[in-house]
Amino acid sequence: MLTTAQLLEPLAARRTDEVVVTTMSTVRPWGRYSNHAFDFASADSAMGHTADLALGIAMAQPGRTVICLNGDGSLLMSLGTLVTIVESGVTNLVLIVVDNGAFELTGGQPVAGAGRVRYGEVARACGFRRAYSCRTPQEYASALDQAFGQAGPTLVEGHVEPGEEGPISRGPAEEAAYLQTSLYDSARALREALGSPPGRGQGGMPDTRQPGR
Amino acid sequence: MFRVYKTPKPPPQPSAAQVLAGLIAQGATDLLGIPDNASAALFDLASSDHRVRCLTVTREGEAFAVAAGLWLGGRMPVVSIQCTGLMESGDAIRGTAVRMGVPVLCLVGYRGYAKMLRAGIDPGSVPADHGELQRHDVDSAAVHLLPTLGAWAIPYVFLDPEREAESIRAAWVRARTEERPVAILLTAPLAAD
Numbered sequence: 001m002l003t004t005a006q007l008l009e010p011l012a013a014r015r016t017d018e019v020v021v022t023t024m025s026t027v028r029p030w031g032r033y034s035n036h037a038f039d040f041a042s043a044d045s046a047m048g049h050t051a052d053l054a055l056g057i058a059m060a061q062p063g064r065t066v067i068c069l070n071g072d073g074s075l076l077m078s079l080g081t082l083v084t085i086v087e088s089g090v091t092n093l094v095l096i097v098v099d100n101g102a103f104e105l106t107g108g109q110p111v112a113g114a115g116r117v118r119y120g121e122v123a124r125a126c127g128f129r130r131a132y133s134c135r136t137p138q139e140y141a142s143a144l145d146q147a148f149g150q151a152g153p154t155l156v157e158g159h160v161e162p163g164e165e166g167p168i169s170r171g172p173a174e175e176a177a178y179l180q181t182s183l184y185d186s187a188r189a190l191r192e193a194l195g196s197p198p199g200r201g202q203g204g205m206p207d208t209r210q211p212g213r
Numbered sequence: 214m215f216r217v218y219k220t221p222k223p224p225p226q227p228s229a230a231q232v233l234a235g236l237i238a239q240g241a242t243d244l245l246g247i248p249d250n251a252s253a254a255l256f257d258l259a260s261s262d263h264r265v266r267c268l269t270v271t272r273e274g275e276a277f278a279v280a281a282g283l284w285l286g287g288r289m290p291v292v293s294i295q296c297t298g299l300m301e302s303g304d305a306i307r308g309t310a311v312r313m314g315v316p317v318l319c320l321v322g323y324r325g326y327a328k329m330l331r332a333g334i335d336p337g338s339v340p341a342d343h344g345e346l347q348r349h350d351v352d353s354a355a356v357h358l359l360p361t362l363g364a365w366a367i368p369y370v371f372l373d374p375e376r377e378a379e380s381i382r383a384a385w386v387r388a389r390t391e392e393r394p395v396a397i398l399l400t401a402p403l404a405a406d
Contacts, residue, residue: 023324034318040285043313044308045308045309045312045313046274046277046278046304046305046306046307046308046309046312047304047308049274049275049277049278049304049305049308049309050278052270052275052278052279052280052282053279053281053285053309054282055278055279055282056278056279056280056281056282056283056284056285056290057269057282057283057285057286058282058284058286059243059266059282059283059286059288060282060283060284060285060286060287060288061286061287069221076246078272078274078275078278079269080270080271080272080275081275084268084269084270084271084275084279087268087269087270088268125375183313184312184313184314187281187285187313187314188287188314191284191285191286191287194285194286194287195287196286196287
């Protein structure tokens with residue numbers, strides 16, 4: 001079984017210019033390893049819709065790898081997204097499933113199918129090109145080698161010990177830089193970092209919005 | 214080619230080609246969603262048009278999250294779903310398109326619209342009697358639509374059958390100006406030709 005640190009440290013060490021989208025139990029911990037313009041926290045957002053959000057980014061940015069750190073509970077809420085990912089034809093999406101068997105942010109209640117669902121096999125059955133199940137740092141390192149070096153879509157299932165992350169808020173009280181702004185502002189920051197105008201002004205519309213929402 | 218179901222006496226609607234042209238003229242890059250009777254011809258057409266990318270999702274809520282991601286990455290997506298799917302999409306709309314301020318246009322098939330009118334129900338009314346939602350001659354999907362859009366603060370327009378391009382332009386101007394999803398309601402199937 002991996003720890004959250006054993007999942008995130010090697011990823012942060014390899015990451016260069018990939019977009020990294022986090023949710024739930026990895027949001028705060030990832031912020032301790034990374035402060036990158038291409039980090040995006042799917043926090044204060046929609047339940048179970050992080051993998052599909054990451055899919056959209058991957059579709060829009062085919063020349064850039066998008067890594068999604070998703071939870072098992074989150075994936076279960078929109079399991080059909082595995083099919084949609086394959087349907088889209090993207091090859092630049094790496095979906096890392098933090099399989100801790102628990103809704104960590106609400107106190108560790110077990111998710112449905114905890115310990116029984118083999119997400120790697122589900123992904124392969126849906127048509128993922130690559131899928132790995134990792135219980136040791138060595139297995140995980142090997143999976144990352146493949147995920148970073150080969151065309152996907154790729155699912156990396158990391159069996160992780162449940163931690164003690166609590167509910168996430170956004171604002172100055174949060175230590176992680178990418179949690180100190182609103183989801184609205186974070187979205188515009190990522191959009192601008194990826195090369196598009198941050199918001200209004202699209203299609204000739206004047207930008208009259210007040211900052212700092 | 215996909216089958217396109219025909220209603221016995223559909224209200225006049227523009228063709229799928231006219232709507233697709235209107236969307237592309239406003240910068241649409243991607244069409245996401247799940248086809249319904251109203252949008253089937255549009256998906257059929259878009260799937261073979263190199264100017265837009267067409268993606269069928271497995272559940273409607275996904276479409277809004279994918280759309281938000283596409284917009285983050287610099288594209289200009291359009292979502293097309295039936296009103297039943299819109300209702301399923303509640304938290305996805307709230308947590309992505311609305312919360313992130315994504316200017317996404319959403320074509321919504323207004324299932325049961327004509328039936329509702331025939332039953333004498335005002336589309337904008339909130340059912341005063343729960344029994345209205347269980348009447349055999351009324352599709353509750355239609356009865357719920359406008360109150361739901363109102364509750365979720367999603368602006369909407371009916372697709373003007375004679376000025377579809379202007380309907381689309383006005384909706385998208387509003388979406389972009391106000392940074393929010395805006396719905397265009399399709400009360401009958403778009404014509405296949």
